[in-house]
Amino acid sequence: MNFWNDPLKVAAAWLEGIFTGWGMDAVLAHVLVVFLGVFLLITILMVLDIFLVWIERKVVARFQDRIGPNRVGPYGLIQPFADIIKLIIKEDTTPDGADKVVYNLAPILSMMSVLILWAVVPLAPVMLGIDLNVGVLFLIAAGAIGTLSIIMAGWSSNNKFAMIGGFRQVAVMVAFEVPMLAMLMIPTIFAGSMNMNAIIEAQNVWFFFISPLAALIFLIAAIAELGRAPFDLAEGESELVAGFNIEYSGMKFGMFYAGELLHAFTFGGFWAILFFGGYRFFGLEQVSPFLAILILVIKAMLGYWVIMWVKYTMMRIRIDQMLGFNWKFLTPLSFALVLVTALMNTLLRGADSWLFVTGMFLSNVVVGWIALEIARSVARKERERVEGVKAVEAHH
Amino acid sequence: MIPLSWYLILAAALFGIGLFGVLVRRNAVAILLGVELMLNAVNINLVAFWRYGDVTLMAGQVFAIIVFAVAAAEVSVGLALVISVYRRRNTVVADELDLLKW
Amino acid sequence: MTAEQIIFLIVALFTLGSALMVVTTRNLIHAALWLVATLFGVAVIYALLNAGFMAVVQVVVYIGAIAILFIFAVMLTRKDLRDNTPQTNKNWWAGALIAVLTFAGLVFTLQGWSGFSKTASAVPLGFDAISQLGEQLTSPTAYVLPFEVASVLLLAALVGAVYVAFNKK
Numbered sequence: 077m078n079f080w081n082d083p084l085k086v087a088a089a090w091l092e093g094i095f096t097g098w099g100m101d102a103v104l105a106h107v108l109v110v111f112l113g114v115f116l117l118i119t120i121l122m123v124l125d126i127f128l129v130w131i132e133r134k135v136v137a138r139f140q141d142r143i144g145p146n147r148v149g150p151y152g153l154i155q156p157f158a159d160i161i162k163l164i165i166k167e168d169t170t171p172d173g174a175d176k177v178v179y180n181l182a183p184i185l186s187m188m189s190v191l192i193l194w195a196v197v198p199l200a201p202v203m204l205g206i207d208l209n210v211g212v213l214f215l216i217a218a219g220a221i222g223t224l225s226i227i228m229a230g231w232s233s234n235n236k237f238a239m240i241g242g243f244r245q246v247a248v249m250v251a252f253e254v255p256m257l258a259m260l261m262i263p264t265i266f267a268g269s270m271n272m273n274a275i276i277e278a279q280n281v282w283f284f285f286i287s288p289l290a291a292l293i294f295l296i297a298a299i300a301e302l303g304r305a306p307f308d309l310a311e312g313e314s315e316l317v318a319g320f321n322i323e324y325s326g327m328k329f330g331m332f333y334a335g336e337l338l339h340a341f342t343f344g345g346f347w348a349i350l351f352f353g354g355y356r357f358f359g360l361e362q363v364s365p366f367l368a369i370l371i372l373v374i375k376a377m378l379g380y381w382v383i384m385w386v387k388y389t390m391m392r393i394r395i396d397q398m399l400g401f402n403w404k405f406l407t408p409l410s411f412a413l414v415l416v417t418a419l420m421n422t423l424l425r426g427a428d429s430w431l432f433v434t435g436m437f438l439s440n441v442v443v444g445w446i447a448l449e450i451a452r453s454v455a456r457k458e459r460e461r462v463e464g465v466k467a468v469e470a471h472h
Numbered sequence: 473m474i475p476l477s478w479y480l481i482l483a484a485a486l487f488g489i490g491l492f493g494v495l496v497r498r499n500a501v502a503i504l505l506g507v508e509l510m511l512n513a514v515n516i517n518l519v520a521f522w523r524y525g526d527v528t529l530m531a532g533q534v535f536a537i538i539v540f541a542v543a544a545a546e547v548s549v550g551l552a553l554v555i556s557v558y559r560r561r562n563t564v565v566a567d568e569l570d571l572l573k574w
Numbered sequence: 575m576t577a578e579q580i581i582f583l584i585v586a587l588f589t590l591g592s593a594l595m596v597v598t599t600r601n602l603i604h605a606a607l608w609l610v611a612t613l614f615g616v617a618v619i620y621a622l623l624n625a626g627f628m629a630v631v632q633v634v635v636y637i638g639a640i641a642i643l644f645i646f647a648v649m650l651t652r653k654d655l656r657d658n659t660p661q662t663n664k665n666w667w668a669g670a671l672i673a674v675l676t677f678a679g680l681v682f683t684l685q686g687w688s689g690f691s692k693t694a695s696a697v698p699l700g701f702d703a704i705s706q707l708g709e710q711l712t713s714p715t716a717y718v719l720p721f722e723v724a725s726v727l728l729l730a731a732l733v734g735a736v737y738v739a740f741n742k743k
Contacts (some may be wrong), residue, residue, distance in 0.1 A: 130596070134672065141635075147699045175604075178603075178604075178607065206691065208626060208630075209626065209627075209704055210626055210630045210704065212628050213631070213634060214630055216634050217630050217633040217634050217637075217638070219638065220634055220637045220638030220639075220642075221633075221637070222631055223642060224610060224641070224642070227642065227645055228607070231603060231645070241647075243646075243649075246642060246646075250638075250639070250642060253638070270704070304671055335656060414702075441662065473576070473578070473693040473694060474578060474622070474694075475583050475690075475691045475692065476689065476690065476691065476692050476693070477684070477690045477691045478579075478582060478586070479619070479623070479681075480681075480684055480690070481681060482586045482590070482619070482679050484680040484684070484708075485590055485677055486589065486593055486612075486616075486678070486733065487591065487676065487680070488673040488676050488677035488680075489590065489593045489596075489597055489612075489673065490593070491593055491598060491669075491672065491673045491676055492597050492599070492669055492672075492673035493597030494584030494669075495665075496597070496648075496662045496663060496665075496666045496669035496670070497597065497661060497662060497675070498661060498662060498663050498664075498728070499602060499661065500645065501602060501647050501648055501651065501705075502602060502605060502659065502661070504644070505596055505597070505605055505609055505644065508609060508614065508636075508640065508644075509593050509609075511714060512612070512616050513664075514635075515614060515628075515632075516620075517620055517621075519620055519623050519625050519628055520623060522623075522625070523603065523623045523624060523678060523694050524685070524689075524692055524693075524694045525578050525594055526620065527695075527697055527701060527703070527712065528698075528701070528706065529706070530706055530707050530710045530716075530717075531684070531717075533625060533627075533628060533703070533707050534707065534710060534711060534717045534721075535717075535718070536628060536726075537628075537631070537703065537707075537711070538637075538720055538721075540632075540635050541633060541723070541727060541728055543635075543636075543640065543724075544635060544639060544728065544731070545654040545730075546631055546641060546728050546729055546731075547640050547643055547644070548695055548731050548732065548734075548735040549642055549734050549735050549738065550644065551646075551739075552645040552734070552735035552736075552738040552739035553652065553695055553738055554647060554738050555650055555651065556577070556738050556739055558650070558651045561740065563673050564651045564678060566691075567663060568669030571619060
């Protein structure tokens, strides 16, 4: 065990040695070291978050044929720091009639719901916060806190736009949790475990190639959970001004904003972990945990880029269309996919790995094709109905 | 180690608080909040008995999961009833729903 | 006193304190938010009992679904929740008495039981509670029937809730 192979444990043992050397109780020293580890992880994430602001702005600028931030520092890299200074010195307003405690608690909970997710992210085979055997469910549990923070922000602001935005976002999050939970079952079925590390270890073939439909549905549900375009009804600038965070100013707004960016990056990371092999890349992760972290961050960035790509090329859809899309299309489809996957998994359990991958892939294609055909025939009937009504009206 | 009695006393206290809420609150939604507290107290007991008995017998956890399902069903139907009553009578105060109390 | 006991006491006090706030706060939104705090406390209690799955399910089901539903219900019926009218009925002292008597009776009855102050044996090495739970929930010789009945109950509640709350116009 040396630093190159297992940096966390070496560093923890070294620190604990120092603390006990000062005459500290062994248990207390351990607690202190764990606390320092958590503190370090959060600090790294927050610093990363600052650069995510820059990345997001650069990428959106490219999508819109602009250059993006380019004045402060090389390539505008200092821009986010200037933004932070601006946010900090802005007047911190609290609306009249706001519920002060709840109002101030909401941005903290929003940030917390994102940071808490990193407790179960395996950065490298030997580096992860806690090796929970319910890691996948933890994702949904943290989402519950995010939902709570939004409804708290919407209610406590004493503003009807905030309230409507909060209601919408919560309706969307609760609805899209269902297909997301179903899609989390699919890596669980393949790996036979809900443990994040076990899921990564099971991906000799990336789960994306075994179940591309699951990866797609997970991405859609994740974008809805994030409240980003095309599902950003909670913000809906044209109708709700800014949605649930309308009354927040200064750093409190900054926490919602930074939380959203980090959340998007985190979901990019989970997409990579669940469907693209996490830190694995042709055995490179065995060389060193540092390389594994690099691989995971690159994959997470690619996932984040896909989420941004969707955000800046799609238009916002209406709330009823969105909930209808979830309950009438995505949820039945994801349940059907889980059933088919479980069935195929049982049938092909003893089979050759090539047969398994091909069979699973084909079953996914068939399920997706049937779903699209059903949707198409329903749409055709609807169109005929609408056009028929129009024709009759024209006739009269 | 924590003795079993601590968990049981905690659960009993939580049950008592929930019972107080159910008996005393006037608002129907608040009464349902009290019921939730009582169900949670029961669940603490079930999981504690699982842990302090034979761990390989999962009956305690299975029952707790059934309680989760029942609680979800109870809340959804209960709150639907409250909202329906609110629409017709314009009140959610349990004392004022006295149509059957002539 | 061990570290575990101190953690338990802190969590238990937090849970009971927020439970008291649930039943005494005038503002019902605050009561629902205190309920969330109580449910978090109970989730930590599950974690202390080595039931990690139960703790996560507690957060997912209770906080992610039930507490949100409560907040929605409070908001949808807010009109006559004026915070200055009495929130408790006039027999509150009788309710308090019954609650205290129930607590005292439960503790008194339990005290006579031989297993009251028993301590937990260590979880056997390599014992996986989740896979055991999953197998027993789907095993015909164990709990598959209650499990299926629970799912039917949930479906019935779903349909019933939609029917009852649906605004016929």
